[in-house]
Amino acid sequence: MIKDHPNDEAIQQYVVDIDACPGYIKEHVSNCKDCQIRTRQYMVIIQLLQGQEKPVFDFDLAALVKKKMPQPKRNVSAITLWVIIAALVSIYPLAKTLSFLKSRFFIISGIEPLGAGLIATTAIGLFVCLLVDMNRTYRKKIKALQA
Secondary structure (H helix, E strand, O other), rough: OOOOOHHHHHHHHHOOHHOOOOHHHHHHHOOOOOHHHHHHHHHHHHHHHHHHHOOOOOOOOOHHHHOOOOOOOOOOOOOHHHHOOOOHHHHHHHHHHHHHHHOOHHHHHHHOOOHHHHHHHHHHHHHHHHHHHHHHHHHHHHHHOOO
């Protein structure tokens, strides 16, 4: 038998599920008048709580919560739009420069004009995608710092 009384949590566990309760608590409660009184008090409280009706909302709680949640915005920022426009505008001068330098450099002279254009377009497209991704990451970090 334990000398100290079990705490409220142990008494509540004893009242709710006596089988899951450790043996020393069962033994103490059966021999201690104070713990028996506390046990009866918790039994009355639990019976009163179980006898209450479950609350029913007269409105749609899920709809109210959805209204309060911020809606995601799918707009393109002005900076991203300008980066895309600048990339598209710079493709033509780059292609002309590559065709001019084709005869000057050995590495470009073996490539067909279409191949050089595809390589340049791919490189510029990759560069633009990386810029856009870097911009998004930057904006997320700024928002996290401001929150």
